[in-house]
Amino acid sequence: QHAAALKALSPRGYLALGDAYQGTGDLAAAIQSWDTARQAGIQAGEILPRWLAVHRAQGDTPAVIADLQALSNLRPADVQIRYQLGLYLAAHQPGEALAHLAQVADLEPALKPQAEALLGSIRLASRTDDPAYILLESGRALASLGEWGLAADAFQGAVDLRPDYAEAWAYLGEARQHLD
Numbered sequence: 001q002h003a004a005a006l007k008a009l010s011p012r013g014y015l016a017l018g019d020a021y022q023g024t025g026d027l028a029a030a031i032q033s034w035d036t037a038r039q040a041g042i043q044a045g046e047i048l049p050r051w052l053a054v055h056r057a058q059g060d061t062p063a064v065i066a067d068l069q070a071l072s073n074l075r076p077a078d079v080q081i082r083y084q085l086g087l088y089l090a091a092h093q094p095g096e097a098l099a100h101l102a103q104v105a106d107l108e109p110a111l112k113p114q115a116e117a118l119l120g121s122i123r124l125a126s127r128t129d130d131p132a133y134i135l136l137e138s139g140r141a142l143a144s145l146g147e148w149g150l151a152a153d154a155f156q157g158a159v160d161l162r163p164d165y166a167e168a169w170a171y172l173g174e175a176r177q178h179l180d
Contacts, residue, residue, distance in 0.1 A: 011040035018050065027054045045074050061153065064088060072100070079108040086115065087142065091150035092157065094122045094138040114145050132161040136168050143171070148178040 001017070009017065018033030031054055034047045048071050055063035068085035075081055083104045089097035098119060105115040118141045125137035139154030152175035158168035 011037050011042045014040060015042055015046065022050070022054065027058060030054060044070065048074070061088065061092060065092065079104055079111065083108070083111050083115065086118065087147055087150055090118050090122060090138045091135075091142060091147075091153040094134050094154075095126065097138075098122060117141050117144065132158040132165055132168065135161070136165070136171065139168075139171060139175070143175060143178075148175050151175045152179060 014033050014037035018030045018037060021027070021030035021033055031051065034042075034050055038044065038047050048067055052064060052067040052071065055067055065085070065088050068081060068088060071081045072078070072085050082100050086097045086100035086104055089100060101115040101119045101122075105112045105119065108115075118138070121137045121141035122134065125134040128134070135154045135158040139151040139158065142148075142154060143151035152172060155168050155172035155175055158165055159172055162168065
């Protein structure tokens with residue numbers, strides 16, 4: 001911290017300082033140090049996984065999606081990153097998840113059943129013009145994969161769109177029960 005205050009840290013020093021802040025639970029300071037390291041020349045591929053971990057810990061879904069999108073652009077062959085992006089998008093923007101999940105199904109036999117289950121649910125629900133129903137069905141598919149946190153996000157999105165949607169409320173309650 002003293003070296004940082006004197007502007008005497010190298011880019012790697014800022015990276016290490018951010019890691020130290022993360023270790024002590026000061027996530028805002030960690031992100032700030034990593035951002036300074038990025039501005040000083042550390043490649044995004046080293047910083048993005050750190051940001052992703054912090055944003056997940058903070059529950060900052062838009063930032064998690066942005067981090068996963070940036071990582072998938074940097075590492076297009078990394079099927080796990082693309083799968084994680086597909087899961088998050090399925091819970092929040094199901095239509096945007098389709099291309100990522102289709103690529104996962106094509107590239108990774110071990111994840112093909114999960115990706116195809118999500119794809120099938122989203123595609124079938126998308127035949128309606130009801131975004132709440134699409135989120136509900138996407139959430140049901142996520143729940144069947146054991147992704148209860150993301151399923152809860154999808155059910156919450158359905159309830160937000162249609163507060164009178166009893167089925168979405170029921171699934172949201174079930175998801176919360178699994179999370180608690």
